Every structure is written in C-alpha cells, then in structure tokens.
Amino acid sequence: MFYGVERTTDLRYPETVVKKFSSLKAALAWKAKDTGCAWSAAADKTLPIAQQNWHNRHRSVYRMPPDWRPPSKKELSRRAAMTRGSMYSRNTCDELASAVHVDGEEVENAAS
Numbered sequence: 001m002f003y004g005v006e007r008t009t010d011l012r013y014p015e016t017v018v019k020k021f022s023s024l025k026a027a028l029a030w031k032a033k034d035t036g037c038a039w040s041a042a043a044d045k046t047l048p049i050a051q052q053n054w055h056n057r058h059r060s061v062y063r064m065p066p067d068w069r070p071p072s073k074k075e076l077s078r079r080a081a082m083t084r085g086s087m088y089s090r091n092t093c094d095e096l097a098s099a100v101h102v103d104g105e106e107v108e109n110a111a112s
Helices: 024-033 073-083 094-105
Strands: 002-008 016-021 056-065 105-107
Touching: 002 094, 002 105, 016 024, 016 094, 024 094, 024 105, 056 094, 073 105
Parallel strands: none
Antiparallel strands: 002 016, 002 056, 056 105
C-alpha cells in the first residue's frame, strides 16, 4: 500500500492532501504530475509582483508496512485538538500525513 502526501509551502494558507494508492506505478505518476503554484491564479503575470504568491506544492510518496493501519478518525481529531489556538493549527489531514511520514518509507523514484 502506498500513500501520497501533498503539502503547500504557504504557511498563511496551509493545505495538506493525502491520497491512497494500491500500486507504486500510480503513486509515482501522481508524484510526477506538475502541480505548478500552490494557488492557480497566484502567479498571474498581470498582478503586481507584491500581490503574487509563488508558493509551491510538494508531493511525496510513502510505502507503508503490510500490517499498517491508519489512525482512527477519533485519534486524528484528538491529535489535531492539541494544537487548537496555535498560530499554525493542524487538522486531521495534517495528522494523517504526519502518521504516514513517521511510519512509512519514502519512495524516491521507480528504482526504489
């Protein structure tokens, strides 16, 4: 089982996406897809340079152990609640991405 994690570099509007894949080929195809800027209209050349947002999306693919199970929704909610009120509050998707990162092995390319 493979998981893909996509994160933006923009801390003002952080966004994390976690996708599950059954094959390495599909996961690597997803990782290779060009994501461009974090927000589609953010780097529009018609905007003044001060209004442009050049943050990017970064994708990673992780191979999970055969017996790995994702944390329950209740556990993810409990972990996310620990950061409530923080400037960088996390949601359940951020917590799932952290669990994937900690428990999985990152796949760099097709040779891995």
